[in-house]
Amino acid sequence: MNNETKKKIRLFVSSPLREGTELLLPEASSHYLCNVMRLQNGQTISCFNAVDGEFDCHIENIHKKQCRIKVEKKIRSPQPETDLWLLFAPVKKEQTDFIIEKATELGVSKIIPVITARTIVGSVRTERFAARAVEAAEQCGRISIPQIGAPLRLEEALNEWDSKRLLFFMDEKGNGVSCREAFGKAQSLSAAVLTGPEGGFSEEEANILYRKPFVRGVSLGPRILRAETAVVAALSVWQAVAGDWNPDEGEKK
Amino acid sequence: MNNETKKKIRLFVSSPLREGTELLLPEASSHYLCNVMRLQNGQTISCFNAVDGEFDCHIENIHKKQCRIKVEKKIRSPQPETDLWLLFAPVKKEQTDFIIEKATELGVSKIIPVITARTIVGSVRTERFAARAVEAAEQCGRISIPQIGAPLRLEEALNEWDSKRLLFFMDEKGNGVSCREAFGKAQSLSAAVLTGPEGGFSEEEANILYRKPFVRGVSLGPRILRAETAVVAALSVWQAVAGDWNPDEGEKK
Numbered sequence: 492m493n494n495e496t497k498k499k500i501r502l503f504v505s506s507p508l509r510e511g512t513e514l515l516l517p518e519a520s521s522h523y524l525c526n527v528m529r530l531q532n533g534q535t536i537s538c539f540n541a542v543d544g545e546f547d548c549h550i551e552n553i554h555k556k557q558c559r560i561k562v563e564k565k566i567r568s569p570q571p572e573t574d575l576w577l578l579f580a581p582v583k584k585e586q587t588d589f590i591i592e593k594a595t596e597l598g599v600s601k602i603i604p605v606i607t608a609r610t611i612v613g614s615v616r617t618e619r620f621a622a623r624a625v626e627a628a629e630q631c632g633r634i635s636i637p638q639i640g641a642p643l644r645l646e647e648a649l650n651e652w653d654s655k656r657l658l659f660f661m662d663e664k665g666n667g668v669s670c671r672e673a674f675g676k677a678q679s680l681s682a683a684v685l686t687g688p689e690g691g692f693s694e695e696e697a698n699i700l701y702r703k704p705f706v707r708g709v710s711l712g713p714r715i716l717r718a719e720t721a722v723v724a725a726l727s728v729w730q731a732v733a734g735d736w737n738p739d740e741g742e743k744k
Numbered sequence: 745m746n747n748e749t750k751k752k753i754r755l756f757v758s759s760p761l762r763e764g765t766e767l768l769l770p771e772a773s774s775h776y777l778c779n780v781m782r783l784q785n786g787q788t789i790s791c792f793n794a795v796d797g798e799f800d801c802h803i804e805n806i807h808k809k810q811c812r813i814k815v816e817k818k819i820r821s822p823q824p825e826t827d828l829w830l831l832f833a834p835v836k837k838e839q840t841d842f843i844i845e846k847a848t849e850l851g852v853s854k855i856i857p858v859i860t861a862r863t864i865v866g867s868v869r870t871e872r873f874a875a876r877a878v879e880a881a882e883q884c885g886r887i888s889i890p891q892i893g894a895p896l897r898l899e900e901a902l903n904e905w906d907s908k909r910l911l912f913f914m915d916e917k918g919n920g921v922s923c924r925e926a927f928g929k930a931q932s933l934s935a936a937v938l939t940g941p942e943g944g945f946s947e948e949e950a951n952i953l954y955r956k957p958f959v960r961g962v963s964l965g966p967r968i969l970r971a972e973t974a975v976v977a978a979l980s981v982w983q984a985v986a987g988d989w990n991p992d993e994g995e996k997k
Contacts, residue, residue, distance in 0.1 A: 594974050598965070631967040669991050671984045711980075712851070712989035714884040720849050720976065727977035728965075728984040731924045736965035738922050 500528060500536040501545075501629045503636060508543040512562050513551065521558035524550070537566065541635035544568045572635055573734040576601040576656070576683035578648060579722055581612040586719045591620045593719070595627035595637055598728040598735060603640035605648050605685070608693040615642040645696060654705040656681040659729075661721050662700075663691040668707030670725065673731040677707075682733070684725045689718055753781060753789040754798075754882045756889060761796040765815050766804065774811035777803070794888035797821045803905040824986065825888055826987040829854040829909070829936035831901060832975055834865040840971045844873045846972070848880035848890055849980040851988060856893035858901050858938070863948040868895040898949060907958040909934040912982075914974050915953075919959030924976065927985040930960075935986070939979045942971050 502520055516524070524530045532553050538560070539545035545567035552559040577599045581587050594602055602624070604615045620639045628636050643651075652658065657677055660667070661684065667673065674682075685700075692700070700706045711724050730736040755773055769777070772874035777783045785806055792814070798820035807811040830852045834840050838849070847855055855877070857868045865920045881889050896904075905911065910930055912922070914937065920926065927935075938953075953959045964977050983989040 592970075593973055593976075596967055596969055597977070598967060631969065633967050669984070669989055671990060710989070711986075712983055713850060714849055714886050716849050716884065717845075719977035720846055723846075723973065723976040724850070727980045730965055731922070731977075731981040731983070734965075736922055736963070737924060 494563045500524070500530070501632070502536055502538050502548075503638050504538040504540055505595045505630055508538055508540060508546050509564055510546065510564050514538075514548075514560050514562060516560060517556040518556050522555050524558050525553050525555040525673065535563075536560070538562065539567070541569050545634055567634060569634060572600060573598050573728060573730065574712070575734060576599070576603065577597050577722065577726065577728070578603045578605045578683055578685040579598050579684065580605055580607045580610045580688035580718070581615050581642075582688055582718045583612070586717075587620075588623055590722050591623040591717050592627040593723045594726060595624045595633065596631045597723065597730060598633070599637050599691055599726060600635070601638040601640055603644040603648065606642060606644045607688055608645075608696055609690045610688045612688075617641065646699070649703060652703070652705060656683055656705065658683045658685055658700075658703070658706045658710045659725070660685045661687065661694075661711055661725055662697060662708040663687060663711075663715060663721070664697065665710050665713070666697070667710040670709050670711060670728045671732055673707050673709045676731050679735055682729070684719045684722075684729060686718060686725060689714045753777070753783070753917065754885070755791050755801075756792055756882055761791055761793060761799050761815050763799065763815055763818055767791075767801075767813050767815060769811040769813060771809050775808050777811050778808040789813070791815065792887050792901050794818070794822055796847045798887055808875050819917055820975070821886060821967075822887060825853060826851050826931040826981060826983065827934045829856065830890075830975065830988060831856045831858045831911070831936055831938040833858055833860045833863045833939065833941035833971070834868050834895075835941055835971045840865075840873075841876055841888055843975050844876040845880040846976045847979060848886065849876045849884045850976065850983060851886070852890050852979060853888070854891040854893055856901065857895040858898050859895060860898045860941055861949055862943045863941045865941075868989075870894065899952070902952065902956060905956070905958060909936055909958065911936045911938055911953075911959045912962045912978070913938045913945075913953045914940065914964055915950060915961040916940060916964075916968065916974070917950065918963050918966070920989070923962050923964060923981045924985055925953050926962045927982050927994070930986055931940060935982070937975075939971060939974045939978060946952070955978040959974050962980050 534550050539546045547563045548560040577594045581604050617639050644711050673739050787803050792803045799818050800816045801813040804814050830847045834857050870892050877890050
């Protein structure tokens with residue numbers, strides 16, 4: 492690949508980005524640019540965060556511990572984004588990593604691990620989730636990083652719930668309405684999708700969920716989807732029907 | 745888990761299934777039931793294929809090389825299914841396995857690997873794909889197995905195309921219409937989704953695709969989706985808008 496077709500490296504930078512200022516990157520980012528990507532002085536990368544936007548940045552001094560860059564031209568302003576949360580029951584490590592990556596690609600604003608009756612995963616490593624989300628945002632061209640919430644037991648999550656946010660519960664028993672109908676009817680721009688672990692929700696959990704006024708049961712078709720498939724499927728249909736893949740929604744904003 | 749909550753084992757059987765007949769299972773299935781699942785004489789499994797349907801079957805003689813079962817009661821008849829094909833550019837082994845599994849869960853009827861300008865994978869192991877599809881169908885409760893087509897170069901696939909089948913091309917450049925609109929407008933019940941490799945389609949490929957009367961360019965939103973995310977996203981939205989997740993479609997049939 493020549494330089495023309497090579498994709499510019501995108502780097503999430505939490506410190507403020509202002510045109511014309513210089514910045515020292517933290518060690519992890521410096522190591523990545525220096526040792527992994529083997530960049531050199533004078534090359535251009537793009538740095539971004541959701542507050543300041545995205546900027547072309549010039550590498551002034553490449554160094555594996557502390558790389559110095561100059562913030563040049565702003566190339567993108569922060570954008571309004573879909574206010575969509577994902578609540579998911581953690582599964583095995585590989586699938587959970589996958590869920591974080593896909594939720595980021597699919598534009599989720601907040602990810603909350605919820606512990607359900609059939610969740611069989613011990614510790615929930617939210618700092619790992621956060622690193623995964625940053626990587627995925629850098630890859631997919633997104634300007635914000637989804638927030639990672641602290642793990643909650645399902646009942647805690649429901650007790651603390653702000654009822655102005657609709658909670659779409661993926662009911663693998665097929666008792667919900669079709670996702671196109673459920674998402675299409677949602678007038679609220681604040682929503683959350685809840686997916687279960689392998690084996691689904693317990694009957695008691697389903698009963699509790701259906702009694703909450705802010706919960707809508709949703710069906711994802713006649714086949715049994717794996718936990719991670721349900722996440723990608725639900726978020727994709729949400730974005731297509733009610734989110735930022737939908738040009739009508741876009742115009743209303 | 746006790747017997748009540750344990751999911752019954754589903755096994756794809758290619759030979760004819762008739763109530764009251766006995767059957768000798770092939771070695772791979774026998775090994776699975778005997779050594780992996782450690783089933784015993786007298787236990788019940790369910791066997792299925794798309795021609796005969798799904799049947800409760802009694803294990804008469806468990807044996808690691810040749811297990812004998814008796815076909816008992818029919819529990820499900822073959823069902824009409826969505827006529828949706830997936831044409832995808834193979835990516836790395838792990839992601840390709842994932843694509844086959846998810847396409848099966850999402851109800852695709854035929855999967856064809858297509859080699860595009862930027863496809864960097866050497867050999868395409870269709871017998872591996874077929875095994876993966878059988879496993880996924882057994883897991884997700886599906887009664888049919890998607891057919892795996894021989895790998896084709898993109899231009900071969902287009903030259904041989906039956907123009908009555910719409911080909912929805914996932915254009916990562918964002919030049920297509922929104923997937924909800926594209927899929928919603930499709931009156932044809934025969935369709936195919938085409939997804940590209942990492943790095944997408946070449947400009948020349950996109951030009952060739954857009955000139956075909958049966959091709960519709962589709963956009964999957966403002967972020968860059970990975971190859972395997974695009975597959976799951978496109979198939980999910982198709983099923984939700986035009987396929988078997990959609991109750992209106994269901995009633996029409």
